[in-house]
Amino acid sequence: MSKVLELTLEVWRQDGPGTKGAFETYTVEIPDDASFLEMLDKVNENLFQAGQEPITFDHDCREGICGSCGVMIDGQAHGPQKGTATCQLHMRQFSDGQTIRVEPWRAAGFPIIKDLMVNRAAFDRIVESGGYITVTTGAAPDANEIPVPKDAADSAMDAAACIGCGACVAACPNSAANLFTAAKMQHLNQLPQGQAERWRRSESMVETMEEFFGSCTNHGECQEACPKEITIDFIAMMNRDYLRSKLVNRRRLGERKIG
Amino acid sequence: MVRDNTTLGAFREQDRFVINTGRSPTISPISHKRRRTGMTQAIERPGADAPVVNKPKPSKRPWPVEFATSAVGMKWIMALSGLALIGFVLAHAFGNLKVYFGAEDFDHYAESLRTLLYPIVPKTWVLWGMRIGLIVAFGAHIGSAIALTRINQKARPVRYQSPRNYIAANFASRSMRWTGIIVALFVLFHLADLTWGFANPDFVRGDAYANLVASFDRLPVAIFYMLANIALGIHLFHGTWSMFQSMGINSPRYNSARRWIAGLVAAAITVVNVSFPLAVTFGVVG
Ligand code: HEM
Numbered sequence: 273m274s275k276v277l278e279l280t281l282e283v284w285r286q287d288g289p290g291t292k293g294a295f296e297t298y299t300v301e302i303p304d305d306a307s308f309l310e311m312l313d314k315v316n317e318n319l320f321q322a323g324q325e326p327i328t329f330d331h332d333c334r335e336g337i338c339g340s341c342g343v344m345i346d347g348q349a350h351g352p353q354k355g356t357a358t359c360q361l362h363m364r365q366f367s368d369g370q371t372i373r374v375e376p377w378r379a380a381g382f383p384i385i386k387d388l389m390v391n392r393a394a395f396d397r398i399v400e401s402g403g404y405i406t407v408t409t410g411a412a413p414d415a416n417e418i419p420v421p422k423d424a425a426d427s428a429m430d431a432a433a434c435i436g437c438g439a440c441v442a443a444c445p446n447s448a449a450n451l452f453t454a455a456k457m458q459h460l461n462q463l464p465q466g467q468a469e470r471w472r473r474s475e476s477m478v479e480t481m482e483e484f485f486g487s488c489t490n491h492g493e494c495q496e497a498c499p500k501e502i503t504i505d506f507i508a509m510m511n512r513d514y515l516r517s518k519l520v521n522r523r524r525l526g527e528r529k530i531g
Numbered sequence: 532m533v534r535d536n537t538t539l540g541a542f543r544e545q546d547r548f549v550i551n552t553g554r555s556p557t558i559s560p561i562s563h564k565r566r567r568t569g570m571t572q573a574i575e576r577p578g579a580d581a582p583v584v585n586k587p588k589p590s591k592r593p594w595p596v597e598f599a600t601s602a603v604g605m606k607w608i609m610a611l612s613g614l615a616l617i618g619f620v621l622a623h624a625f626g627n628l629k630v631y632f633g634a635e636d637f638d639h640y641a642e643s644l645r646t647l648l649y650p651i652v653p654k655t656w657v658l659w660g661m662r663i664g665l666i667v668a669f670g671a672h673i674g675s676a677i678a679l680t681r682i683n684q685k686a687r688p689v690r691y692q693s694p695r696n697y698i699a700a701n702f703a704s705r706s707m708r709w710t711g712i713i714v715a716l717f718v719l720f721h722l723a724d725l726t727w728g729f730a731n732p733d734f735v736r737g738d739a740y741a742n743l744v745a746s747f748d749r750l751p752v753a754i755f756y757m758l759a760n761i762a763l764g765i766h767l768f769h770g771t772w773s774m775f776q777s778m779g780i781n782s783p784r785y786n787s788a789r790r791w792i793a794g795l796v797a798a799a800i801t802v803v804n805v806s807f808p809l810a811v812t813f814g815v816v817g
């Protein structure tokens with residue numbers, strides 16, 4: 273049998289971008305096997321019945337793969353449990369009578385749309401600037417046509433687990449997006465298919481990232497917050513690739529002139 | 532700054548999303564900058580506006596300028612200048628251990644710094660070379676620290692309104708700016724005290740051992756010296772580790788050693804440097 277928790281919530285409410293917001297206090301009763309988002313649904317149901325405006329929050333898959341959800345819960349991105357998105361967080365992580373503060377991600381690169389929902393379009397700009405490979409689309413190639421070392425495949429897969437939720441930026445004391453950018457860059461830079469565009473990708477993704485976000489000081493908060501437990505090793509790889517990209521792209525410029 | 536994003540459908544010309552039909556045999560579609568042109572086909576995909584935070588840098592600048600004005604590049608500069616400063620501080624601390632051999636050895640060591648590589652190189656040239664190198668390293672280190680701090684302040688104009696619960700960030704990593712400022716002020720005092728001499732009433736040029744003893748005989752100076760070196764140790768505990776990351780020195784083969792190296796560097800420098808004022812205060816040296 274699940275236990276029913278009685279909780280007090282302090283939720284950030286804000287009408288829209290650029291307006292002033294404030295914490296509002298709500299109480300809710302919720303079984304401890306509910307997820308955090310189900311708990312917010314319950315709060316919203318109550319608000320709805322009382323004829324009040326429900327809390328706006330982002331969500332989609334509710335199984336930790338889309339990256340839509342994500343709020344600060346008691347000062348931690350995606351709440352207290354490691355390796356889980358807000359939608360996967362169960363209320364059994366909290367105790368009866370607890371007060372929980374819920375706040376949106378805060379970063380200049382993630383302006384608040386409403387309440388707990390932020391605009392993460394800056395992430396799209398970073399991916400558009402190089403987070404892909406250009407291939408001839410057609411019939412699927414045969415499996416193992418391109419040999420990939422097992423370690424590279426594993427490591428690339430770890431980076432590719434990024435769901436783009438923005439917890440790394442939210443958790444970072446500098447609002448840096450280095451973990452996101454590194455993950456989106458390194459899952460390609462480590463694979464044979466990613467080599468042709470590797471140096472252009474490294475250069476342009478870093479510089480696009482810097483149009484929106486802060487600078488990494490290697491606190492390591494991002495990897496603790498990441499629901500996919502992506503490590504800051506990828507940030508080190510990105511730093512290396514960025515320096516090399518400046519040199520390689522420069523040399524290529526010369527080759528183009530000769531050719 | 533924040534655009535009206537309530538309509539997620541807002542669409543700008545530069546947000547065109549470009550796909551390749553796959554017919555072109557050449558592969559070089561990621562353009563240098565993200566505004567790309569000349570693709571085989573472009574579809575217009577409505578997407579949300581991203582906010583304007585930092586203005587895009589002008590393209591077509593010399594690559595060293597681009598590198599040195601990017602945040603990742605500035606971290607490289609911090610790391611390289613930090614490495615040079617660590618090398619200096621280690622050598623400085625090690626050399627000063629001569630103070631335990633007595634006045635003659637120590638003064639001889641101090642004098643020998645002026646004649647490094649002499650007679651191949653004229654006297655004090657090597658010393659001046661190192662001094663210039665240090666000034667450049669300090670300038671680059673502090674300059675990037677200031678520039679990056681500004682970027683970071685701009686990146687979160689509205690702070691979290693509820694208390695943060697940090698997991699990985701430690702005291703050292705969160706106090707880098709403060710420990711750095713303490714070290715900078717200390718370096719200025721240190722020069723005025725033992726190099727230029729105007730902060731030391733008993734200063735006699737060339738009499739390194741006596742100057743050191745006279746300086747540390749003032750208890751407040753000895754205490755400030757110890758506190759500043761503890762601050763330096765805290766700075767280096769995070770700084771050394773951070774340096775490995777910034778320079779991409781990262782491999783499962785040795786990653787577990789990086790924290791240890793950082794701890795060792797920080798501890799060695801702090802313990803050796805703190806020992807000097809203690810030795811004078813307790814009469815071991817003097
Ligand atoms: C003089 C005043 C100084 C200031 C204001 C200063 C400031 C800073 C700041 C803000 C950082 C960045 C912290 C981070 O990214 O986490 C940093 C990093 C560092 N500092 Fe300093 N620092 C100073 C002196 C020194 C000295 C004397 C040394 C060496 C003996 C040193 C060695 C380092 C190292 C190795 C790093 C790591 C570089 C990196 O993150 O890549 N610093 N410093």
Ligand code: FES
Pocket residue numbers: 330331332333334335336337338339340341342357358359360435
């Ligand atoms: S709702 Fe999809 S990850 Fe949480």
